[in-house]
Amino acid sequence: MLITSLSNEKIKKYLKLKSKKYRDLFKLFLIEGEHLVTEALKKDILVDLLVLEGESVNYQFNYTYVTPLIMKKLSNLESIPKVIGICKMNDVMEITGQKVLLLDDIQDPGNLGTIIRSCVAFNVSDIVLSNNTVDLYNDKVIRSTQGMLFEVNIIRGDLKDVIKSLKKADYLILGTSVKEGIDVKKIKPVKFALVMGNEGQGIHEDILNLCDKNLYIKMNPLCESLNVGVATSILLYELKD
Secondary structure (H helix, E strand, C coil), rough: EEEECCCCHHHHHHHHHHHHHHHHHCEEEECCCHHHHHHHHCCCEEEEEEEEECEEEEEEECCCCECHHHHHCCCCCCCCCEEEEECCCCCCCCCCCEEEEEECCCCCHHHHHHHHHHHHHCCCCCEECCCCCCCCCCCCHHHCCHHHHHHHHEEEECCCHHHHHHHHHHCEEEEEECCCCEEEEHHCCCCCCEEEECCCCCCCCHHHHHCCEEEEECCCCCCCCCHHHHHHHHHHHHHCC
16 A cells, blocks of 8 residues: 555644654654664554555565655654654553662753663663653654663653652662762662753752762762763663672
8 A cells, every 4th residue: 555645644643743742642653764663563562654665674564655755754864764663652650670760851862862772781670751851752862762762661750759659669769969979889779769860950959859879970070070871871880780
């Protein structure tokens, strides 16, 4: 089957998925490129697949051909992708493991993508995004994760409520502070939740006050701070098993 019109009902719906409002409404999001589609298929979250007219693919999944014009309208890439997948959002709303990362209003899509990849690399089971953190299904976030967003449980919620629940479940809540922190190399918790803050303002004070301990990364004093993606990666590496 080939869809040739932008007025096609399916295409009109999928075009709306470029907006967060409609992603949240339909609980669906777009992915672009063969690598992401392959990863989504492994996780059984792909619900539809569009293939560029004239291209051949080898997926054990029903797909529909679309014209270059439609693919270009759906895509956020400079070059038209060969495939675009439509995926269902994560419906797991509970923390599933013993290593948790809490993100307090991270704004940069690239930073979130880097952090997600590091969580997979260092065996963090769950990420909780604050309500004001950048949208997980932003196209820039998705691309920067290199498919790793499918490998970790990611939920969104009020961090204060989440921390209170984690404390009841005996998680050690770890914040970050240069002035009042302990060297991350000197702590090896088994069950913990690490809080990382906004790029410009760090962790909100009311969140920081809920932390059991604060960590810092020992480094050259000429460098006052690190990018939050870099800092998170270092901390998670040091906290790994």
